[in-house]
Each structure stands twice: as structure tokens, then as C-alpha cells.
Amino acid sequence: xxxxxxxxxxxxxxxxxxxxxxxxxxxxxxxxxxxxxxxxxxxxxxxxxxxxxxxxxxxxxxxxxxxxxxxxxxxxxxxxxxxxxxxxxxxxxxxxxxxxxxxxxxxxxxxxxxxxxxxxxxxxxxxxxxxxxxxxxxxxxxxxxxxxxxxxxxxxxxxxxxxxxxxxxxxxxxxxxxxxxxxxxxxxxxxxxxxxxxxxxxxxxxxxxxxxxxxxxxxxxxxxxxxxxxxxxxxxxxxxxxxxxxxxxxxxxxxxxxxxxxxxxxxxxxxxxxxxxx
Amino acid sequence: xxxxxxxxxxxxxxxxxxxxxxxxxxxxxxxxxxxxxxxxxxxxxxxxxxxxxxxxxxxxxxxxxxxxxxxxxxxxxxxxxxxxxxxxxxxxxxxxxxxxxxxxxxxxxxxxxxxxxxxxxxxxxxxxxxxxxxxxxxxxxxxxxxxxxxxxxxxxxxxxxxxxxxxxxxxxxxxxxxxxxxxxxxxxxxxxxxxxxxxxxxxxxxxxxxxxxxxxxxxxxxxxxxxxxxxxxxxxxxxxxxxxxxxxxxxxxxxxxxxxxxxxxxxxxxxxxxxxxxxxxxxxxxxxxxxxxxxxxxxxxxxxxxxxxxxxxxxxxxxxxxxxxxxxxxxxxxxxxxxxxxxxxxxxxxxxxxxxxxxxxxxxxxxxxxxxxxxxxxxxxxxxxxxxxxxxxxxxxxxxxxxxxxxxxxxxxxxx
Numbered sequence: 001x002x003x004x005x006x007x008x009x010x011x012x013x014x015x016x017x018x019x020x021x022x023x024x025x026x027x028x029x030x031x032x033x034x035x036x037x038x039x040x041x042x043x044x045x046x047x048x049x050x051x052x053x054x055x056x057x058x059x060x061x062x063x064x065x066x067x068x069x070x071x072x073x074x075x076x077x078x079x080x081x082x083x084x085x086x087x088x089x090x091x092x093x094x095x096x097x098x099x100x101x102x103x104x105x106x107x108x109x110x111x112x113x114x115x116x117x118x119x120x121x122x123x124x125x126x127x128x129x130x131x132x133x134x135x136x137x138x139x140x141x142x143x144x145x146x147x148x149x150x151x152x153x154x155x156x157x158x159x160x161x162x163x164x165x166x167x168x169x170x171x172x173x174x175x176x177x178x179x180x181x182x183x184x185x186x187x188x189x190x191x192x193x194x195x196x197x198x199x200x201x202x203x204x205x206x207x208x209x210x211x212x213x214x215x216x217x218x219x220x221x222x223x224x225x226x227x228x229x230x231x232x233x234x235x236x237x238x239x240x241x242x243x244x245x246x247x248x249x250x251x252x253x254x255x256x257x258x259x260x261x262x263x264x265x266x267x268x269x270x271x272x273x274x275x276x277x278x
Numbered sequence: 279x280x281x282x283x284x285x286x287x288x289x290x291x292x293x294x295x296x297x298x299x300x301x302x303x304x305x306x307x308x309x310x311x312x313x314x315x316x317x318x319x320x321x322x323x324x325x326x327x328x329x330x331x332x333x334x335x336x337x338x339x340x341x342x343x344x345x346x347x348x349x350x351x352x353x354x355x356x357x358x359x360x361x362x363x364x365x366x367x368x369x370x371x372x373x374x375x376x377x378x379x380x381x382x383x384x385x386x387x388x389x390x391x392x393x394x395x396x397x398x399x400x401x402x403x404x405x406x407x408x409x410x411x412x413x414x415x416x417x418x419x420x421x422x423x424x425x426x427x428x429x430x431x432x433x434x435x436x437x438x439x440x441x442x443x444x445x446x447x448x449x450x451x452x453x454x455x456x457x458x459x460x461x462x463x464x465x466x467x468x469x470x471x472x473x474x475x476x477x478x479x480x481x482x483x484x485x486x487x488x489x490x491x492x493x494x495x496x497x498x499x500x501x502x503x504x505x506x507x508x509x510x511x512x513x514x515x516x517x518x519x520x521x522x523x524x525x526x527x528x529x530x531x532x533x534x535x536x537x538x539x540x541x542x543x544x545x546x547x548x549x550x551x552x553x554x555x556x557x558x559x560x561x562x563x564x565x566x567x568x569x570x571x572x573x574x575x576x577x578x579x580x581x582x583x584x585x586x587x588x589x590x591x592x593x594x595x596x597x598x599x600x601x602x603x604x605x606x607x608x609x610x611x612x613x614x615x616x617x618x619x620x621x622x623x624x625x626x627x628x629x630x631x632x633x634x635x636x637x638x639x640x641x642x643x644x645x646x647x648x649x650x651x652x653x654x655x656x657x658x659x660x661x662x663x664x665x666x667x668x669x670x671x672x673x674x675x676x677x678x679x680x681x682x683x684x685x686x687x688x689x690x691x692x693x694x
Contacts, residue, residue, distance in 0.1 A: 046540060074358050144358060147543060148551035165540040170548065240551070243361075243368045250369070251539020258532050265525040272521050276513055277688050278316045 034198055036151040036176045039230060041168045043237065046252065049245050050238055055086035057217055058235025061228045065209045066142065069134060071122040074143035075239055078116040084245035085238055090116070135193040137205035146170035146233070146240040170240065171233040178229035181208030284311060308494055313512035314519050315500035317684050321391040322498070323526030324384050329486065330527050331381045336479050338374040339423075346426065348472035350465040353428035354553045372542035378420050379545045380534050382568035385413060386634075393606070394627055396615030397499040403607040405492040410603045412485050417569070417600075419478040422471040424566060429550030434563045436463045436471070442576070445593040462556065502687045503615030504680055511684035562644065570641025571634055575599045575660065577645055578653040595657065602664045609664055612672035614680065622675040630663045 042051040059080065062072075077097040081090050088096070093116050100114040100121050114121065123139075124130035130138045140148075150169035153161075160166075176199040184196035184203075194203035210225045210232075217223055238244070285303040287293045296303055345364050347356035360367040389409070392398055398406035425436045440463065444454040459466025497506060506512055513519070537545060545567065549560050565573050579592040586594070602609075617623055637656045643649040681687035 074355070074362060079362075144551045148548050150548040161544060162541070165536070165544070167541050167543060247368060247372075247539055247542075251535060254535045254539060255532065258528060258535060262525070262528050262532070265521075265528055269521050269525050272517060276316055276518065277685075278513075 034176075034180070034201075036172050036199065038151075038172050039168075039175055039233075041171055041234065041237075043234070043244055044166065044168050046165065046248065048248065050084060050234065052085075052087050054231050054234045055238050056088065057221065058231040058233070058238070059086050059088075060215055060217070061210070061232040062142070062235055064215050065228075066232065067120075067123065069123055069130075069139040069206075070142050071124075071139075072120040072142040072239055073122060074141075075120045076116070077114060077118055077120070079242060081116070082242070085242055086235070135205050139206070142236055142239055144240045146174060146236040148240075149173040151176070167241075168237070171237045174233040174236055175229045178208075178210060178233070179226055308515075310514065310516040312494065312515040313497065313506065313509065314515050315498050315506055315511060315684055316513045316518070317500050317502065317511075317688050318498060318519070318522075319501050320522075320526060321387065321395075322500075323523050324388040324391065326523035327384045327527055327530050328381070328388060330530075331377055331384060332479070332483060332486065335374060335377050335381065336483070338370050338377065339476070339479065341370055342374055343476060346472075348426070348469050350428060350468050350554070353426065353468060357427045368542075369538065372538045376534065376537040376542060376545060378423060379537070379566070379568060380530070381416065382420070384530070385416065386568075389413065389603075390631060393630075394617040395499055395501060396503055396610065396612070396617065398607045399610065399612075399615050400607070401496045402492070402499060405489065405496070406607055407604055408485055408489040408492055410600070412482055412489060413603075414600060415478055415482045415485065419475060419482065420566070420568070422475040422478070425468065425471045426475060427550060428468060428554045430552040430554055430558070430560050431547045431550040431563070433463060433554035433556065434560055435565055436467060438563055439565075440467070442593050442596070445587070445590040447590070464556075499615060500684060501616060501618065502681055502684060503619070504682075504684055504687070507683045508685075564642055567638065567642070570639075571637035572596055572599055572641075574637040574641035574653050575657045577641075578650075578657040580645070580650065595661075599657075599660060602661065606664060606668070610668040610672050612675065612677065614677035619678040619680055620671075620675060621678065622671050626663060626667050626671060629659070633659045633663075 041048065042054065043049060077093050077100075080086050080088050080096070081093040097114040097116050097118060100118075101111050102114045102118050102121060103111050103125070122141075124133065127138055147170050151172050177197060180197050180199035181195060182198045184190045188196065190196050190203055194205060195207045196202075197204050208225075210228045212225055213223045215223065215228060217227075221227055285296075285306045287296050287302065292302060295301070342360060345356065345360045345367070347353055357371065360371050362368075364370070392406065392409070421435070421439060425432045440454060440457045443457060444450040446453060455461065457467070457470075458464070459470055500506075543551075547564065564570070576592045576596040579595050580588050581591070582588050583591050612620060612623070614620055617627055633656050636652070637660065640649050640653045640656060
């Protein structure tokens with residue numbers, strides 16, 4: 001009897017180890033150690049719109065911190081003055097563009113100052129240069145990065161997203177990543193040039209790009225890592241989805257139209273079929 | 279069903295045309311006067327919804343093709359350029375991408391309706407077979423369309439799915455190279471997929487014409503499954519069915535618009551916003567949701583059977599899961615069409631529907647327990663439904679008595 005008991009115990013243990021082992025064997029880097037804290041984004045939901053002031057602050061963070069290593073090749077300078085975005089004035093954007101240099105082999109000088117029509121210049125001339133400057137890692141381009149990331153959610157949260165239209169997973173991912181550069185847990189070896197991120201659940205080739213007080217905000221917004229992370233995540237979402245405001249506005253008109261049309265169609269259909277037994 | 283023409287042109291030009299190309303007569307017969315059972319319910323509107331989406335997909339697709347660049351180094355950025363810099367590009371692109379999902383949602387309802395009401399039964403076998411042909415063409419078209427944005431999921435879906443063909447004995451490898459245009463998925467693959475993605479919708483449109491032709495010979499099936507007996511059983515297609523179909527299309531547009539305008543990316547995968555990279559395999563390659571049931575069947579066969587390898591076995595079951603649909607008219611021997619009058623058939627049918635949802639769920643999970651075992655059970659039921667349950671149930675079941683005619687069934691309904 002005792003023997004049987006021990007046998008069953010060892011079988012249970014083996015099964016338990018097997019199951020947990022196979023769970024651990026899932027791609028180690030994708031394991032998220034802590035749950036994402038979802039933020040209250042101004043652009044979430046049906047009525048959500050970008051906050052122009054937040055995008056302007058986010059641009060400040062992008063320009064002063066991220067842009068040293070990350071490109072945004074799909075973004076034109078002119079986009080920064082468009083409606084539904086940071087909406088800087090055209091003269092501001094013109095002045096901003098002029099600070100950057102565009103490599104133009106067709107010119108005798110080989111380069112010229114940027115104009116609002118130019119795209120955001122890459123920080124590194126080639127991928128090789130990017131690698132060389134970043135310990136072998138290539139900093140990803142920011143153009144659509146906010147849509148190339150997402151958070152994982154348990155049931156029923158992910159199923160409800162289809163009805164709430166939750167599309168802010170990328171912004172939530174970026175925020176949580178940026179505020180979770182922490183000391184590695186005990187027993188984890190962090191190689192030189194690598195940095196532990198508690199949300200990523202692994203090491204990154206990027207050190208925390210933000211620290212308190214590093215960027216001066218106009219007005220009295222807190223100059224903290226959390227606030228910077230919120231603002232730059234919102235700005236990155238705008239870069240990835242610049243037409244969100246107009247898209248949602250048009251969608252609202254379309255839905256109202258469809259609901260009214262449906263009502264009218266039901267009335268016509270009922271009237272038409274009232275003479276037919278069916 | 280045809281020959282009900284009441285077309286009597288008085289206008290001399292119309293008369294002149296009618297004796298040369300009777301297109302007006304044909305249109306009046308088939309688009310206006312066509313006698314349609316008056317008891318069709320809203321499940322019957324999905325045919326019109328599907329025709330509508332096909333037009334939407336072709337219209338948006340033609341505009342997208344004007345701005346898309348089928349080159350592996352430019353494709354990703356060209357799609358992004360459409361979203362950003364083409365007028366209404368974001369809406370057109372989102373409509374096309376969401377449209378693919380809506381197309382499959384509608385086609386699954388349409389097929390499910392056919393399976394429940396026995397719309398595949400004599401004399402509508404050819405109509406059903408043409409429908410399955412359209413479904414296969416849709417799958418090919420959607421798959422190749424998904425590759426075109428050349429994101430990570432595009433690239434790896436193309437790699438995984440074309441690789442399926444290499445499992446076929448003898449011709450597998452040459453076939454794989456022909457599909458890919460080389461030894462690996464690369465620019466030639468993208469080019470031929472773009473070409474075929476533009477071609478196949480027009481093939482679909484042609485088969486849809488045959489599908490409707492085959493529908494207009496025996497006429498519509500209907501919810502009681504009793505054939506039309508007299509003109510009292512029918513209403514003219516226009517205005518009765520056109521009005522009902524248009525209403526259904528407008529209602530269907532509400533969720534369609536919801537996704538396009540408020541959640542255009544929710545039906546896709548974030549990884550497809552990463553440019554294709556042959557050197558980085560995504561940790562979890564999943565197809566679009568509408569392929570998940572069949573993907574689950576493909577992965578369920580993870581064991582060798584006699585001389586058949588697991589890979590080939592998976593491909594056989596994957597192909598078989600669609601091929602079996604062609605034989606449904608002969609697997610189900612029941613003379614009663616409508617599931618409403620088949621007490622034994624009904625629970626198995628609803629279990630099949632549940633099982634299909636389950637396969638969709640399982641297709642999105644990692645290939646670990648308990649999903650692997652569940653996938654095997656669900657796959658077994660999928661095939662058992664067609665190959666064992668339908669033939670046996672139709673032999674042993676005693677159907678409920680059928681109403682004498684459509685008119686009688688309608689009277690009974692309003693009387694109670």
C-alpha cells in the first residue's frame with residue numbers, strides 16, 4: 001500500500017514537473033513576468049482622440065531621448081503640423097526641419113538642410129553603423145512600432161476588446177516597458193551591455209532611456225519617468241496611426257447613418273411584406 | 279423555374295435589342311420576376327451579403343493595387359504609404375483587410391445554413407459543389423492577400439503554408455519550388471502571389487455566376503425544405519427579396535464599419551507590423567482567425583501512421599477536411615432536407631457547430647497539452663460528423679411529418 005502511494009506520488013510529481021517544464025520551455029524571452037498596467041489613454045474608445053498637448057510633450061521626449069538611436073522613416077516633418085497630431089505651427093516645423101541634414105547625393109555638396117516635405121532622417125547611415133553603435137543590436141524604427149507591439153490578456157478581457165474596440169495594446173506595452181527598467185532579480189546573470197527589464201521579463205540591449213527631470217516641460221506637468229513614458233507612448237501611437245482622430249470621427253458618422261438607414265429599411269420592408277403571409 | 283417572363287417590350291429600341299441580345303428579358307426573368315419561396319428566413323440573406331462583399335473587396339483591391347508595390351524591399355513601406363499618404367487610404371486599406379474577415383464570417387454562416395437546411399441535397403448538388411469551389415478559391419485568395427503586406431506574419435505564413443506542399447510524395451519538392459519561385463520565400467513568391475491575388479477574385483466572380491445559375495435552375499431551398507408546389511408558395515424576387523437582402527446588407531455593414539473605423543487592426547496580428555525578416559522566426563506563428571479551424575486539424579496529426587509521416591498525415595487531413603465537403607450530398611442520405619424535421623440529426627449538427635468554434639480556439643493555442651489532445655478529439659469529430667454520423671443518422675432516423683406545402687407551413691406558423 002505504502003509502495004503504491006509512493007508510486008502515485010512520484011507519478012504525480014513527474015506529471016507536475018513535465019507540465020511546468022513545458023510551460024517554462026515556451027519561448028523564454030516572451031515570458032512576461034509582471035502583468036501590464038493598463039493606462040487611461042485619451043485616444044481609447046469610440047470618443048477617444050489624441051491630446052495635442054500630450055503629443056507635443058511626447059515629441060519632446062522622442063526628440064531629446066529616443067531619436068538619438070531610433071528612426072521614424074515613415075514620418076514626414078510636415079506630419080507634425082497636421083490636424084489630429086501634435087499640430088505644431090507650420091513655421092515651427094519649418095524651423096525644426098532646418099535643424100536636420102538630409103543626405104542628397106544629387107547635390108554637389110552631398111547634403112542639404114531638411115524641409116517639411118522630407119521624412120525624418122535615420123540616426124544611422126546604415127544598419128551596420130546602427131549595430132556598431134549599439135552593442136550589436138539594431139534599434140527598431142518607430143514609424144509603426146506602437147502597432148507592432150501588444151499586451152497579452154486573459155479571457156474574458158481579450159474577448160471584450162472586440163466590443164470595446166481596445167486598440168491601445170501597443171501604447172500600454174511601451175509604457176510598461178519604459179517604467180520597468182529595474183535591478184535584475186537575484187540569480188539572474190546580466191551580461192555587460194544588457195539591462196534587465198521586469199516587464200519584458202528578460203534583458204534588453206537598451207538601458208532605461210528616461211530618468212526623472214531629464215526633459216523640461218512647459219507648464220506644471222510632472223517631470224517623471226512615468227509622465228515621460230505616457231507622453232512618448234502616446235506620441236508613438238500617433239506616429240503609427242496618425243489618422244486616428246479623423247478615422248473615428250468618420251466612423252461615428254458612418255455608424256449613425258447606418259443605424260438610421262437600418263430603421264428606415266426595417267419600416268419599408270415591414271410595409272412591403274405586410275401583404276404577404278410568410 | 280425560368281420561362282416566367284412577363285417581358286413584353288413596346289419600345290421599338292427594346293424590341294430591336296430583345297431579338298438580338300435578350301439581356302433585358304434575361305434580367306427581368308432572373309433579377310426581378312424570379313419566383314422565390316416566401317418563407318425564406320434571414321439566414322438566406324447571406325448569399326446577397328457575400329456577393330456584396332466580393333464587390334467591396336474587388337473595388338477596394340483595385341484601388342490598393344494602384345498604390346501597392348509588389349517588391350520584397352518596398353512592399354511593407356508601400357502599404358504604410360497607402361495608409362498615410364493616399365487619400366482615404368487608411369479607410370480603403372482597412373476595409374479591404376477587415377473585408378476579408380467579414381467575407382469568411384459570412385461564408386461560414388452561409389455554409390452552416392446549407393448544412394442545417396440540407397440545401398446540398400438533390401437537385402442542388404452542383405450548386406453545393408460550386409459553393410465549395412468558391413470557398414477553396416476564397417481561401418487561396420485570402421492567404422495570398424495576407425502575404426502581400428510583407429510583414430513578419432505574412433512572410434512566415436507563406437513559409438509555413440507553402441511548405442505544406444512539400445509533404446506530397448514525389449512531386450512535393452518541385453511543386454514547392456514552383457509555388458515559391460525558388461528555394462525559399464522571397465521576391466519571386468511575392469510577385470506570383472500578387473499576380474494570383476489579383477486574378478483569383480475574378481475567377482471567384484465567374485464561379486459565383488455559375489453558382490447563381492445552378493441556383494436558378496431548381497430555385498431556392500427553404501426553411502421547411504418542401505419544394506415549391508404552386509405560385510402561392512412564392513414571391514417575385516423584386517421587390518420582396520431585394521428589399522430583405524438590402525436590409526440584411528445594411529445591418530451587416532454595422533459590425534463591418536465598427537471594425538474598419540474603430541478597431542481596424544484587432545482582427546490582425548501585431549507581428550505583421552514588423553517588416554518581414556527571414557532571419558527571425560516569430561515565437562508563435564498563427565494564421566488569420568478564419569483559417570484557425572483548418573490549421574488546428576493540420577497540427578492535430580502529430581504522429582506517424584504506418585508509412586505515412588506526421589507531416590504528410592497532417593496535410594492529408596487538412597486537405598481532406600475541405601475535400602469531404604464535396605461529398606456531403608451523397609453522405610447524407612436523408613430524404614428530408616430541413617434539419618427542423620430531423621430530431622436525431624439536430625443535436626449532432628449543433629455539436630458540429632460547437633466543435634468548429636472549438637477548433638478555431640485550438641488553432642490559436644500553442645501545440646502543448648491539453649490543446650494537443652483536444653485538437654485530436656475535435657478533428658476526429660469533424661470527420662466523424664461527415665463520414666459516420668450523417669450516413670448512419672439518415673438511415674436510422676424517423677423524420678417528423680413534413681407540411682404539405684410552403685403555404686401550409688406558413689399558415690400553421692401564424693395560426694399558433
